[in-house]
Amino acid sequence: xxxxxxxxxxxxxxxxxxxxxxxxxxxxxxxxxxxxxxxxxxxxxxxxxxxxxxxxxxxxxxxxxxxxxxxxxxxxxxxxxxxxxxxxxxxxxxxxxxxxxxxxxxxxxxxxxxxxxxxxxxxxxxxxxxxxxxxxxxxxxxxxxxxxxxxxxxxxxxxxxxxxxxxxxxxxxxxxxxxxxxxxxxxxxxxxxxxxxxxxxxxxxxxxxxxxxxxxxxxxxxxxxxxxxxxxxxxxxxxxxxxxxxxxxxxxxxxxxxxxxxxxxxxxxxxx
Amino acid sequence: xxxxxxxxxxxxxxxxxxxxxxxxxxxxxxxxxxxxxxxxxxxxxxxxxxxxxxxxxxxxxxxxxxxxxxxxxxxxxxxxxxxxxxxxxxxxxxxxxxxxxxxxxxxxxxxxxxxxxxxxxxxxxxxxxxxxxxxxx
Amino acid sequence: xxxxxxxxxxxxxxxxxxxxxxxxxxxxxxxxxxxxxxxxxxxxxxxxxxxxxxxxxxxxxxxxxxxxxxxxxxxxxxxxxxxxxxxxxxxxxxxxxxxxxxxxxxxxxxxxxxxxxxxxxxxxxxxxxxxxxxxxxxxxxxxxxxxxxxxxxxxxxxxxxxxxxxxxxxxxxxxxxxxxxxxxxxxxxxxxxxxxxxxxxxxxxxxxxxxxxxxxxxxxxxxxxxxxxxxxxxxxxxxxxxxxxxxxxxxxxxxxxxxxxxxxxxxxxxxxxxxxxxxxxxxxxxxxxxxxxxxxxxxxxxxxxxxxxxxxxxxxxxxxxxxxxxxxxxxxxxxxxxxxxxxxxx
Numbered sequence: 086x087x088x089x090x091x092x093x094x095x096x097x098x099x100x101x102x103x104x105x106x107x108x109x110x111x112x113x114x115x116x117x118x119x120x121x122x123x124x125x126x127x128x129x130x131x132x133x134x135x136x137x138x139x140x141x142x143x144x145x146x147x148x149x150x151x152x153x154x155x156x157x158x159x160x161x162x163x164x165x166x167x168x169x170x171x172x173x174x175x176x177x178x179x180x181x182x183x184x185x186x187x188x189x190x191x192x193x194x195x196x197x198x199x200x201x202x203x204x205x206x207x208x209x210x211x212x213x214x215x216x217x218x219x220x221x222x223x224x225x226x227x228x229x230x231x232x233x234x235x236x237x238x239x240x241x242x243x244x245x246x247x248x249x250x251x252x253x254x255x256x257x258x259x260x261x262x263x264x265x266x267x268x269x270x271x272x273x274x275x276x277x278x279x280x281x282x283x284x285x286x287x288x289x290x291x292x293x294x295x296x297x298x299x300x301x302x303x304x305x306x307x308x309x310x311x312x313x314x315x316x317x318x319x320x321x322x323x324x325x326x327x328x329x330x331x332x333x334x335x336x337x338x339x340x341x342x343x344x345x346x347x348x349x350x351x352x353x354x355x356x357x
Numbered sequence: 358x359x360x361x362x363x364x365x366x367x368x369x370x371x372x373x374x375x376x377x378x379x380x381x382x383x384x385x386x387x388x389x390x391x392x393x394x395x396x397x398x399x400x401x402x403x404x405x406x407x408x409x410x411x412x413x414x415x416x417x418x419x420x421x422x423x424x425x426x427x428x429x430x431x432x433x434x435x436x437x438x439x440x441x442x443x444x445x446x447x448x449x450x451x452x453x454x455x456x457x458x459x460x461x462x463x464x465x466x467x468x469x470x471x472x473x474x475x476x477x478x479x480x481x482x483x484x485x486x487x488x489x490x491x492x493x494x
Numbered sequence: 495x496x497x498x499x500x501x502x503x504x505x506x507x508x509x510x511x512x513x514x515x516x517x518x519x520x521x522x523x524x525x526x527x528x529x530x531x532x533x534x535x536x537x538x539x540x541x542x543x544x545x546x547x548x549x550x551x552x553x554x555x556x557x558x559x560x561x562x563x564x565x566x567x568x569x570x571x572x573x574x575x576x577x578x579x580x581x582x583x584x585x586x587x588x589x590x591x592x593x594x595x596x597x598x599x600x601x602x603x604x605x606x607x608x609x610x611x612x613x614x615x616x617x618x619x620x621x622x623x624x625x626x627x628x629x630x631x632x633x634x635x636x637x638x639x640x641x642x643x644x645x646x647x648x649x650x651x652x653x654x655x656x657x658x659x660x661x662x663x664x665x666x667x668x669x670x671x672x673x674x675x676x677x678x679x680x681x682x683x684x685x686x687x688x689x690x691x692x693x694x695x696x697x698x699x700x701x702x703x704x705x706x707x708x709x710x711x712x713x714x715x716x717x718x719x720x721x722x723x724x725x726x727x728x729x730x731x732x733x734x735x736x737x738x739x740x741x742x743x744x745x746x747x748x749x750x751x752x753x754x755x756x757x758x759x760x761x762x763x764x765x766x767x768x769x770x771x772x773x774x775x776x777x778x779x780x781x782x783x784x785x786x787x788x789x790x791x792x793x794x795x796x797x798x799x800x801x802x803x804x805x806x807x808x809x810x811x812x813x814x815x816x817x818x819x820x821x822x823x824x825x826x827x828x829x830x831x832x833x834x835x836x837x838x839x840x
Contacts, residue, residue, distance in 0.1 A: 123546070123697075124547040129698075197812075200812075202811070202812045203807075203809055219695055219697045220697050221545070221553060221695045221696060224695050226695050228711045228713055233708075233710060233711060235709050235711050237804070245442075247443065249443065250806070250807040250809065251809050251812060274812070331720065331722075333715065335728070338675070340673055340811045344664045344672065347664075348818065348821060351664075351821035351822055351825060352664075353661075353662040383671050383820060384604045385600040386660070387816055388823075389603075389823075390599070390603050393597065407707075407807075407813065408808075409605070410610075411813075411815065430609075432688070432808070434806045435611035435612055435616070435617060435688065436610055436611050437804070437806045438802055438803070438804065457603045459819055459823060460827060467604060469604070469605065471609065478609055479609065480611070
């Protein structure tokens with residue numbers, strides 16, 4: 086009799102421990118957390134948000150590594166990261182993997198971030214810059230500091246993308262506590278990170294923004310691109326609220342910063 | 358009557374939009390006014406991009422070879438508001454394009470007029486989306 | 495002018511006619527067919543709807559495309575045209591826009607705006623009977639630039655001369671051509687010429703204004719926060735907003751001085767006032783203060799008319815092939831000139 090009670094107690098403790106461990110492995114919410122309501126009754130996701138991780142360096146698990154620019158020394162070196170892609174390496178098609186590796190080997194020349202090009206989705210969400218969610222009934226706007234990138238999420242009057250763009254065409258809806266953003270109509274020019282991970286114009290991204298506490302969101306992304314990957318894959322990460330009272334999106338108008346890089350070779354040279 | 362004429366005359370000079378004035382200047386530096394071209398070919402791709410869109414056109418030379426030209430057009434944004442999409446102009450559409458060749462010598466030109474096989478101007482006239490009607494040259 | 499824009503003119507006339515009367519601040523005069531009525535009769539006051547959090551609702555797609563010149567033309571002394579005069583001026587301008595250019599001239603070296611729907615008459619514009627957007631000083635002209643401002647202008651001109659020809663380097667080219675910023679962003683927000691569109695979205699504590707070219711966003715906080723530090727400077731400055739009744743008042747400072755608005759210094763202060771005066775009209779006024787350039791403040795009134803979306807992404811720098819073409823073309827011309835000179839001297 087005593088043995089059974091002891092065993093059942095151990096079992097209960099083990100289950101509780103397992104659940105606690107499982108909850109730390111995913112970006113678990115405070116159980117049952119619900120964001121305050123926006124004035125129209127929807128979850129209030131308004132605010133300035135920023136990711137704190139190394140996803141913009143490399144969305145897959147990676148070790149620390151030297152800077153590709155010698156003069157930057159440690160200031161330009163790559164921090165290690167446990168990766169934000171769920172379930173291991175990205176499921177590239179074989180020819181696409183070769184292209185990814187070629188991108189990586191030539192990334193100073195090829196990474197669109199270096200040229201101050203618009204970052205695409207979901208990269209814009211986890212660059213080292215904040216973005217602001219401005220939520221209204223018809224439109225939810227995502228306003229990014231990096232390169233002034235902006236995304237309009239159409240909550241009503243939804244149509245298909247009329248043409249391809251860098252930030253895609255987003256249609257959104259509420260599913261319970263989550264803002265679900267469905268985006269297509271991408272061109273094939275942006276990357277997922279500085280490590281050469283890329284996509285085609287068949288890219289289809291579904292993001293879920295869910296409040297997990299007063300000052301954090303769960304950000305879950307499903308990526309589908311049959312031209313590049315053998316199956317859809319998922320990434321997830323917390324987004325942290327910028328809580329300082331004067332937090333605001335500033336200008337990072339980087340075109341000026343790259344003009345000599347892009348056009349310096351076309352400058353008029355002083356005559357000999 | 359005279360006041361009205363003054364109004365009209367005075368307005369005319371001032372009503373050239375700032376953006377248009379600037380664009381005129383830069384285009385005359387990009388393309389050569391002494392090198393007009395008329396290109397006949399089929400659409401390979403319409404890059405609906407800004408600040409100016411670009412038409413990739415396969416042009417058949419007299420000797421039968423095919424060259425691909427890049428022709429500069431306008432921003433697609435207002436056409437999109439008028440209902441034009443990436444499916445509006447099909448790949449293979451026959452086009453006759455009058456314009457001026459790029460100063461840097463490449464197979465590039467600015468398209469002054471884009472004319473379809475039936476003689477109507479692209480995006481204008483008849484049943485085309487965004488048609489403003491009556492603008493046949 | 496086509497029937498589509500005549501309709502849009504008609505749709506906006508009533509609202510902005512009301513607007514004109516309100517700005518004049520005078521008691522409404524009855525419409526008299528005999529006497530020349532410069533100002534139309536006022537309609538009853540408009541109460542804008544509210545957003546869910548209680549702000550007056552400015553949301554939607556708006557345009558500041560207009561046929562009204564910035565300053566009052568020479569020879570015009572009155573503040574308002576009659577509706578007939580305004581109509582005639584618009585018709586003449588629209589006809590001029592639709593004119594075909596002469597082949598072999600510099601003006602012909604361009605795609606045809608009307609083929610891409612980019613003529614003013616091909617989309618909605620803000621109709622107004624005003625003879626100028628500048629309303630103060632009362633003569634409808636920007637005040638003269640003072641001595642300090644003239645000195646700065648001379649310094650800028652000297653610097654431009656030192657920099658060489660307009661296509662010697664990308665930095666010598668117009669800021670808009672470089673896809674850094676265009677005139678629609680401001681502040682103050684000016685008519686961009688085409689794609690002169692804005693999207694306004696409001697959330698608690700913020701008004702967001704998206705300018706179509708170049709996907710420029712101003713996020714204006716309404717929480718009476720402290721002025722930003724002097725050392726943070728931006729192309730669009732830093733804005734702080736507040737509601738005064740139904741009018742959004744936005745004050746902007748901290749400009750970086752690289753894109754001098756009509757010669758202004760980096761210490762220019764812009765005060766904008768947005769008031770929705772009809773379902774499809776926002777009265778937009780801006781006042782410029784810059785003692786380093788003008789000895790008095792001056793004000794313009796440039797209404798926004800409701801228009802259609804969407805605003806498609808105006809990614810500019812990413813596909814700005816023209817810069818490389820122009821620079822390469824200039825280098826090619828120099829090379830040809832040098833080769834011809836060499837041949838000539840042999």
